[in-house]
Amino acid sequence: MTYTFTQSKALFQRAAKVIPQGIYGHFNPATTVPGFYPYFISRAKGCRFWDVDGNEYIDYACAYGPMILGYAHDRIDEAFARQARNGTATMPPSTLLVDLAEKMVEVNDCADWAVFAKNGADAISWAVALARGYRKRDKIVLAHGAYHGTQPWAGTNHIGVLPADRADVLMAPWGDANAFRRVVEENKNRIAGALFTPYHHPVFEPQALPAPGFWRDMRRICDENDIVLIIDDVRAGWRLDIKGSAHYFGFRPDLACYCKAIANGYPISALVGTDRMRMVAAKAFQTGSYWNNSPEMAAALACIDEMQKIDAAAICDSRGGELRRGLEERAAAHGLSFRMSGPNAIPFLHFTNESNFKRAQLFCRECSLRGVYFFWHHNMFLSAAHTEADIQKTIDVADQAFQIVKDQFGE
Ligand SMILES: Cc1ncc(COP(=O)(O)O)c(C=O)c1O
Known part of the structure; x- marks a missing residue:
């Protein structure tokens, strides 16, 4: 043909x-x-x-990335459709909000709580806000070449981005804990959070896996300097390990962001965190028109269950x-x-x-x-x-x- x-x-x-x-x-x-x-x-x-x-x-x-179990998957689509017949965007939210948060805490190694949004960028911006609110500092460290969405501070877009949008963003090479330590020392007590992907997946370049000891060193530098370690697992999340990519690479972040593979193509993202981030998460006002929609949550519950069942x-x-x-x-x-x-x-x-x-x-x-x-x-x-x-x-x-x-x- x-x-x-x-x-x-x-x-x-x-x-x-x-x-x-x-x-x-x-x-x-x-x-x-x-x-x-x-x-x-x-x-x-x-x-x-x-x-x-x-x-x-x-x-x-x-x-x-969102398709992990196959397009038009009968079980996931049926879970979504059944819930859609019971209503989609409601106030108050459906009981599935609690079911899904419990599931996220059960499945994810680093999660004591979970909240939900629509896109990866929503969860990441939420995480950055929590890091700043928790530490009461301005600066965020990102890796050169990493993609975190089209938010002005993330540096992917060139149109409409002001110098002020990027003023509190520091850059470090991915995979080099010594270089990260130097950035931290040059900005003592000014860094709220370090936002990294679990392994390096830039565009137009080969990918890089973490060297032995890299994540142990990163965790230690963050702990010694009171920096919130945020993992952007939006792309890799659950394709490497149902407990999250941080578990796969053997470390514990303070906050982890998921999106693509959560619901096999239905729009939902998640931010999960440890207990020490719970209080600031409780104080933050973050929301969106569709963030608590229940059919996506039903799809996510079915998808997580299916991913576990078949590994x-x-x-x-x-x-x-x-x-x-x-x-x-x-x-x-x-x-x-x-x-x-x-x-x-x-x-x-x-x-x-x-x-x-x-x-x-x-x-x-x-x-x-x-x-x-x-x-x-x-x-x-x-x-x-x-x-x-x-x-x-x-x-x-x-x-x-x-x-x-x-x-x-x-x-
Ligand atoms: C690693 C990573 N972070 C964040 C994002 C942004 O997610 P979204 O496009 O759902 O906002 C993406 C999207 O491709 C991504 O790959």
Whole structure:
């Protein structure tokens, strides 16, 4: 079957007339290989989606993370729909608020309490406010290249950001506890919180796992200097470990932010914290129109239960391991320098002998044209819906794409 994108392109032209950029943010076609990828989809099921031109894909974007159990998952969708029939946004909240908070405390290693919002950025901004309120200090330390959302202080946007928005943000390289210690010493008693991802997953760069002792050192520096350690587990949360990525890497943060994999695609995020942060959390006024909606909570409860029952993190790790081995072996057989960095469940693909992504883009383009949806600029995601047969098919498609890269670039 030849993949064409006539409907996608026509729809994008319509979109561009009424929507700035046609499709905005990280869903914009510029993040793929424009012209060789679908712009709009018509339906999704399991680990597959079908675009508006009828092309079928094995999906490794997983909606940038929310899809962990498979699209249109019967159990999760039924839990959402059943609750929606009982009302969505109500005042007072439904009993599911308590059920879900109890579940979060039971599941998460570092949680004595939990609160809920909609997006990852909501939970992170809430955490930063709590750190400042708790310590009565201004400064927050972030890592170079880390993504925490489009809030002005997070530094991702360039439009409409004032110097004042970033005035209390300090930067440190991810993974270097000594560099973090130097930032802390240069700003003695002025740092409220350190906001880090559990491992480094920047865009346009290979990922980095923490070196042995890194998180122990970070925890110690935070404790010695009364700094609140906040973990942004929005992207990795529960794909590595149902107890949270901090548990996976063996440390305890003071606050942890979750979002993407909580409810298999229904909009909900969570901030959890330890007892010492409880009082400041009780004093803070944070809210949003839909933050207490009950159907998302029903979906989250079903999703967490299902992830525990099937050990979704272990499946993602196992499938990701098969994919990593298969791709690296096939690339090596073609004489190509190719590596998948980061955890098996959340891999980033790159050709180690280039920095301009030309090989990666060609590789992803040829995979897309054969029904495998890969990314070149951003990490990808495995889900519990990817089967061994899907991985095998993916490796066979990748083999053909590697041959094309070899033919064009030679190495
Ligand atoms: C690590 C990380 N933090 C925060 C965010 C922001 O989450 P949201 O887009 O739901 O606000 C993202 C989103 O991709 C993320 O990957």
